Amino acid sequence: MVQFAPHTGHGAGRRIYDLLRAQIADGTLPAGARAPSTRALAADLGVSRTTVTAAYEQLAAEGFLATSLGRAARVASPPATVVNHSGPSDRRGKAALALSAFGRRVAGMEMPGLPHAEPARIDFLYGAVASRDFPALRWRRAYQAELLRHQHSLYYVPPEGDATLRRALQGYLRRARGLACDAEQILVVHGSQQGIDLCARLLLDPGDAFVFEEPGYLMARRCFEATGAELLAVPVDGQGLDTACLPGDDLARLAYVTPSHQFPLGGVLPIGRRLALLQWAQRHRAWVVEDDYDGEFRYGQRPIDALQSIDTDGRVIYIGTFSKALSPQLRLGYLVLPTELVAVFRQAKRMADRHAPVLEQRVLASLIDNGAYERHVRRSRRENERRRAVLLDAIGRHLPADARVEGTAAGLHVVLWLPFLRSQDEPILVAAARAQGVGVYPVSPLFAKSRPGKTPRPGGLVLGYASLTPEQIEQGLRILGAVIASWNPAAERSLPQR
Numbered sequence: 001m002v003q004f005a006p007h008t009g010h011g012a013g014r015r016i017y018d019l020l021r022a023q024i025a026d027g028t029l030p031a032g033a034r035a036p037s038t039r040a041l042a043a044d045l046g047v048s049r050t051t052v053t054a055a056y057e058q059l060a061a062e063g064f065l066a067t068s069l070g071r072a073a074r075v076a077s078p079p080a081t082v083v084n085h086s087g088p089s090d091r092r093g094k095a096a097l098a099l100s101a102f103g104r105r106v107a108g109m110e111m112p113g114l115p116h117a118e119p120a121r122i123d124f125l126y127g128a129v130a131s132r133d134f135p136a137l138r139w140r141r142a143y144q145a146e147l148l149r150h151q152h153s154l155y156y157v158p159p160e161g162d163a164t165l166r167r168a169l170q171g172y173l174r175r176a177r178g179l180a181c182d183a184e185q186i187l188v189v190h191g192s193q194q195g196i197d198l199c200a201r202l203l204l205d206p207g208d209a210f211v212f213e214e215p216g217y218l219m220a221r222r223c224f225e226a227t228g229a230e231l232l233a234v235p236v237d238g239q240g241l242d243t244a245c246l247p248g249d250d251l252a253r254l255a256y257v258t259p260s261h262q263f264p265l266g267g268v269l270p271i272g273r274r275l276a277l278l279q280w281a282q283r284h285r286a287w288v289v290e291d292d293y294d295g296e297f298r299y300g301q302r303p304i305d306a307l308q309s310i311d312t313d314g315r316v317i318y319i320g321t322f323s324k325a326l327s328p329q330l331r332l333g334y335l336v337l338p339t340e341l342v343a344v345f346r347q348a349k350r351m352a353d354r355h356a357p358v359l360e361q362r363v364l365a366s367l368i369d370n371g372a373y374e375r376h377v378r379r380s381r382r383e384n385e386r387r388r389a390v391l392l393d394a395i396g397r398h399l400p401a402d403a404r405v406e407g408t409a410a411g412l413h414v415v416l417w418l419p420f421l422r423s424q425d426e427p428i429l430v431a432a433a434r435a436q437g438v439g440v441y442p443v444s445p446l447f448a449k450s451r452p453g454k455t456p457r458p459g460g461l462v463l464g465y466a467s468l469t470p471e472q473i474e475q476g477l478r479i480l481g482a483v484i485a486s487w488n489p490a491a492e493r494s495l496p497q498r
Contacts, residue, residue: 012047016055024064024075031077035065101206105226112218112445120439122476126264126413126464127328133383133466134327135367135376142363142372159350160342161188161334162361168368169320169334176296176374178305179318181336187345188356192293192321192333196220196256198348199289199317202341203254204229211255211286213241215446217263220256220291229253233448236262238406240269243276254287255280259307260295264415264446264462266407274307281315288316294324296377298410299385314338322364324412324466325377332356332364384412390470391463391477398481412466415443418484421459429459432487438479 023029038056042049056073059065067073099107119125160166166186173179189195196219204210206228212221214233225231232252234245240262246255257277259269269277281288290307298304308316321333337345349355367373388408395405395416404417421429426442433440443460465473 012045013051013055016041016045016047016052017058020055020059021064029075031075033075035073035075037072101228102226105228109222109226111222120434121437122468122472122479123439124441124461124463124465124476125439125467126441126462127323128464128467129324129327129380129412130383130467130469131327133380135372138367138372138376139363142366143359146359146362146366156354157358159346159355160184160186161356162358162365165361165365165368166334168365172368172374173306173320173336176303176377177292177320178309179336180309185337185339185342187335187337187342187349188361189333189335189349190331190353190356191323191328192291192319193219193223194352195319195333195335196289196291197223198335198345198352199254199287199319200224200227200229202344202348203287205253208253209247209251211246211252212448213257213262214448215264215443216256216448217258217291217293218446221448224254224256231448236265236267238265238267239273240267241273241277243273243280246277246280250284252284252286254289256289256291257307258291258293260292260304261298261407261410263291263293264407264413264443266409266411266415268304268409269307274310277307278311278313278315282313286315289319290316291319293319293321294411296325297381297384297412299381299388300409303410308336314340317341325373325380330360332360384466387465387468387470387473388414390473391465394474394477398477400481400484413462413464415460416463417458417460419458423457423459426459426461429484429487430461433480433483436479436483438476438483440480 020029020035029035035056036044038049038052042052045052056065056067060067060073063076065073066076163183165188166183169186170181170183173181187195189198200223204224204227207230208227209230209232210224211232211234212224214235216236221231230251232247235242240259241257246252255277257269259274259277261268277288280286288307288311292306295303295306306318308318315338317338318336319333320336322330323333326332335345364373367376391414392405392408395403399416400418400420402419404419406415406417408414418429423444426444430440430442440461440463443462446462447457468476
């Protein structure tokens with residue numbers, strides 16, 4: 001006889017199911033044994049017969065019990081294999097052996113840490129933007145209008161994205177980035193990161209090589225490395241990628257660049273280097289992936305036109321995003337593709353996730369069409385220019401006099417070099433600042449290679465400012481200056497006299 005402890009109330013059916021299944025698993029109820037009748041078991045446990053019947057039906061559906069009309073339920077023979085969910089097993093190690101080569105490369109990669117669950121009180125996190133800057137009222141109105149718009153049915157849209165957004169982007173890119181394209185060349189993606197990943201998967205094979213900025217955007221580098229392609233790190237200087245160092249052979253199938261605001265150092269690629277890069281790509285039949293992650297935010301003069309705007313050979317893949325102008329949580333970006341790549345990128349996008357969210361695409365299209373988006377970008381640019389001015393002033397007043405700042409002409413972050421700091425000591429300074437409530441981030445992980453035989457580079461920090469108020473920026477730099485002074489007496493002697 002099966003022994004149960006009586007249970008009443010909510011979940012009785014689940015408890016009956018779990019107890020029977022456990023007794024089948026441990027052999028208490030062997031194969032072929034009769035299960036108690038539903039009527040008797042219901043009486044023993046003080047529950048309704050319907051509750052017991054539902055538990056038996058679930059066990060039968062899963063193959064643990066065999067039932068037939070007019071006959072008592074019996075344990076299936078042989079009983080179904082029971083999976084133990086109670087704790088970890090050694091299968092984790094076996095599963096790793098079954099990974100593809102791509103999976104093994106991904107599993108072995110050192111990835112950037114995710115933001116802390118509890119952000120620092122004053123967090124200079126680059127890539128974050130202020131929630132108060134989001135055009136919530138305009139977005140809500142447009143969202144409600146699209147939500148109430150009648151549709152004949154709800155079904156998937158084409159993988160390249162909603163036609164209204166692609167047409168709106170076609171006009172916007174011509175006005176804002178000097179880029180003339182056809183709407184058919186535009187592919188809407190889940191942020192620039194998916195665009196980078198599609199480029200990596202479709203354009204690189206194991207054994208190929210790719211050109212990458214040194215230092216550069218780590219998540220992009222990892223996408224390209226995951227394909228098994230070889231990294232060719234090309235140095236950057238105050239003007240971005242040093243095109244004189246581009247490889248002379250045909251091994252490189254792709255070059256990834258951030259020409260409008262090099263990440264992280266902030267250089268803007270001048271016209272001579274842009275032409276040299278395009279000529280190199282044409283000569284070697286290589287693709288150029290242009291990541292225009294924050295090109296709309298240039299201060300003192302209009303944004304630099306996109307590299308693709310001067311590409312006459314169809315070698316440049318342009319990647320744009322709404323993460324910096326609106327929100328990284330929106331997860332909307334787009335590619336402008338050379339015509340010959342359109343079909344295969346659409347197919348790959350369809351295989352990955354069908355398409356990006358449609359309602360958000362249509363809301364965004366309406367904001368671009370009625371001019372609200374561009375007005376928002378102009379307001380955001382003014383706000384971030386004000387934040388940047390406060391940041392630079394506070395660095396001058398609170399940090400050592402030999403601290404050096406790069407990347408101030410555009411974008412939403414700067415790089416702060418600290419000559420007294422060794423690069424390997426960046427984590428110590430970062431931890432000390434966080435202990436005082438200030439989040440700052442090391443620059444060294446953005447470098448792909450060490451510099452054997454060369455003068456060691458100093459330590460540095462990447463400071464994002466787009467999510468902070470001017471008051472927070474001022475307070476954060478004052479605290480950081482105090483942390484540096486207490487941590488490094490030599491730095492204290494170099495602090496500006498106040």
